[in-house]
Amino acid sequence: MNYKEIYKSKIRTLQGALELIKSNDFIFTAQAASEPITLLHNLHIIREKGIRGCDLTNCFPVENYEFIKNPLYKDTICVNGWFYTAPLRKSHCNGNVSLVPQHAHSALKKRIFASERRRLVLLCTCSPMDKHGFLTLSLSSVYERELIDMGALVIAEVNSNFPRTFGDTTVHISEISALVETNYAVPSIPPASYTEVDKKIGEYIADLVENGSTLQLGIGKTPNAVANELKNKKYLGIHTEMFTDSMADLIECGAIDNSMKSLYKGKSIGCFAFGSERLYKFIDDNPSFIFKPASWANSPYVIGQNSKMVSINTSLEVDLTGQCASESIGAMQYSCTGGQADTAIGAQMSKGGKSIIALHSTIEITDNDGNKKLISKISPLLKEGTVISLSRNDVDYVVTEYGVAWLRGRSVKERVERLINIAHPSFRDELRYDAKEHMIW
Known part of the structure; x- marks a missing residue:
């Protein structure tokens, strides 16, 4: 036949x-x-x-x-x-x-x-x-x-x-x-609009990204803000888990050309794509986008072969020693580790590589009485049952709207001070008190 x-x-x-x-x-x-x-x-x-x-x-x-x-x-x-x-x-x-x-x-x-x-x-x-x-x-x-x-x-x-x-x-x-x-339409999501807080985080992260870097970038408000701040960079490359609209934007403006990559020069590497109809049209029949299995693309040993690899991920909460809780709120499962540890560790294996965890310094919650309450996302201790997505042994940079804390190679005492310095000012004295109370040094 x-x-x-x-x-x-x-x-x-x-x-x-x-x-x-x-x-x-x-x-x-x-x-x-x-x-x-x-x-x-x-x-x-x-x-x-x-x-x-x-x-x-x-x-x-x-x-x-x-x-x-x-x-x-x-x-x-x-x-x-x-x-x-x-x-x-x-x-x-x-x-x-x-x-x-x-x-x-x-x-x-x-x-x-x-x-x-x-x-x-x-x-x-x-x-x-x-x-x-x-x-x-x-x-x-x-x-x-x-x-x-x-x-x-x-x-x-x-x-x-x-x-x-x-x-x-x-x-x-x-x-x-x-x-x-x-014959249904491809499932899609519009690019998330971001806030001034996200923009500030994006500016700090953009300062850490050198021309010629290869990027892993996620989806959501903060990654979109980061991408917007990278539009003036040159010779960037893509080696990621997920292709997103922000990557298409960076290719169209010329910031990404994949010309200085160590692996698959001239090609954007990823495992899957999820975004708008515009992204799908951009990828359709486009040989510059190469889809690879996660067993290869997410291997830290492969990621580490990229020169100046920069991994940019988000987290729900970070404690004062640098433990990143990116997938659960207490014992309640919210998402999953996914490729966060893969890419964060892989980026630090790279020559000139950097791993960045981004988060807002605070979040507004509703308490049991129905009242709105602002809490710090940098905390002395994680809630009971919280899942650690990225070990403090593997954390590199942590960024909030108040600055950058470089933690790699630092003692717990140094980490406490650096993380408090990028926490919301309203919580800094309380965090210092709690660190002393729990002997976090």
Whole structure:
């Protein structure tokens, strides 16, 4: 058969595709914007066929599916999240979801080991097939291509709205077991607008970034502010986990040209993309964007090969010794470590590299009586149950709107003073008192 005939032979109805899933399957879903939304909104119906005991691993889910939010489906699909978003946070309390603590570069290997030789299934989204019989995994290569290489059963949605991408995203039609044709818009998020506080943080961070640096940059208000302050830089490069709109902005203005990179000179390297429709159009059929698996792109040993690698991440809270709590509020899981430790450690392995943790000095909360209250995000002690995302042994720079604290190689006593100096002025005396009270020196 020619490629078009092979393609036609693999088209299934939605129900027909889901009938390929069996009890005890070990299922993975493509990440973020590449989630196969139609398949996942209907996945819960496999329970009606008597399917039980499936484990499903996802990462950065964008929609709240029935099998995630409804406790009825716990015995059919146990959800294990690599990175919590709102749907997983909401469903954690009803027992439908459990977190997989991990570093992005080693997570797949560890998760496969936990599969106990059960059948692997990948649910993904692909861009349309080309004349050579190849589709692409479009906006994510975090673990998808590696699962196919491991022999996973592949059930794919094919959607003409998804961009064609380069790197480790190509998949031949012969590797797909079943496909469902869909036509919805690619999941997107608009660039987050930022505040004056974010702008000030961005200015401090921009001062730390030298021309010719290679960047890892996240998503959100503060990273967007940082990107805006980098527009006057030159010869920057990208080696990141996530492609974002701010990176497209920096390429368009000429700040990023990837000309001085040590690895993949002239190319922007990442694992997945999530942003606006504009970003997807920018990436579509663009060979300067190369998608690589997290096992390679997030490996600290690979990241460290980039000259002047700068890792820029955010945190929810930092204690006076430098411990970064970036994923939980007390014992409540909020997100996950993701690639933070990978990139922070990798950047410090780089010649001339820097790892930067950015956060607002304060946050406004509502107390039990309903009153608004300002608290410091630099604290003497982390709350009971708080998860440490980046060890104090691995912290480098911490930045707030009040300045920069360089902690690498510093004693606890020095760290206390430097962090208090970038805390909100209203809390500095209290922090000094608490540091003395708890003998943090």
